[in-house]
Amino acid sequence: MAILTIPKENRTINDPAAIADYLAGIGVDYEIWEPTSAVAADAPAEEILAAYSAEIDELKESGGYVTADVIDVTPRTPGLAEMLAKFNREHRHDDDEVRFIVEGRGLFHLHPQNGPVVAIEVEAGDLIRVPSGFLHWFNLCADQRIRAIRLFKDPAGWAPHYTGSGVDGDFQPLCFGPSYVPVMSSLAQ
Numbered sequence: 001m002a003i004l005t006i007p008k009e010n011r012t013i014n015d016p017a018a019i020a021d022y023l024a025g026i027g028v029d030y031e032i033w034e035p036t037s038a039v040a041a042d043a044p045a046e047e048i049l050a051a052y053s054a055e056i057d058e059l060k061e062s063g064g065y066v067t068a069d070v071i072d073v074t075p076r077t078p079g080l081a082e083m084l085a086k087f088n089r090e091h092r093h094d095d096d097e098v099r100f101i102v103e104g105r106g107l108f109h110l111h112p113q114n115g116p117v118v119a120i121e122v123e124a125g126d127l128i129r130v131p132s133g134f135l136h137w138f139n140l141c142a143d144q145r146i147r148a149i150r151l152f153k154d155p156a157g158w159a160p161h162y163t164g165s166g167v168d169g170d171f172q173p174l175c176f177g178p179s180y181v182p183v184m185s186s187l188a189q
């Protein structure tokens with residue numbers, strides 16, 4: 001499940017309920033979803049959407065989302081570097097950013113108006129909803145793999161608006177997941 005860190009406070013939260021509480025306090029939703037029937041992470045998109053249709057329908061109803069799709073990113077995705085470069089700088093969207101992770105992992109940095117920047121590493125089973133206008137940026141982890149359900153009110157509203165603040169440069173895009181390898185040379189000094 002997810003790992004939340006607050007770098008400026010040198011604090012880490014691993015408990016899902018505590019993560020949901022902390023994020024609720026800054027206006028971001030976090031949930032864990034279970035499929036209604038077993039579904040392989042590499043199943044066709046329609047099967048993935050069907051397995052989570054109850055949760056998707058509920059979120060569409062409560063959040064006003066009209067479309068859902070499945071995005072697949074692998075190290076072999078054409079234009080991957082360009083795609084990632086669009087989202088690894090602080091930005092906001094006119095639409096909510098809603099992601100349910102089916103496979104792989106990724107790292108969101110969230111920048112609340114009042115409070116320190118929060119990093120949340122999400123993986124399979126995690127649902128995160130970053131509201132429209134909320135400043136954030138996103139990195140893949142070292143395995144460059146993520147498969148996720150996305151929900152939109154309007155896909156056109158999901159273009160990034162950059163702040164140009166440079167605050168993203170103050171934070172290391174390091175994941176704690178299986179692919180994370182600490183840089184031992186810096187620890188040894």
Ligand SMILES: [Fe+2]
Pocket residue numbers: 087091092093097136137138160
């Ligand atoms: Fe975004």
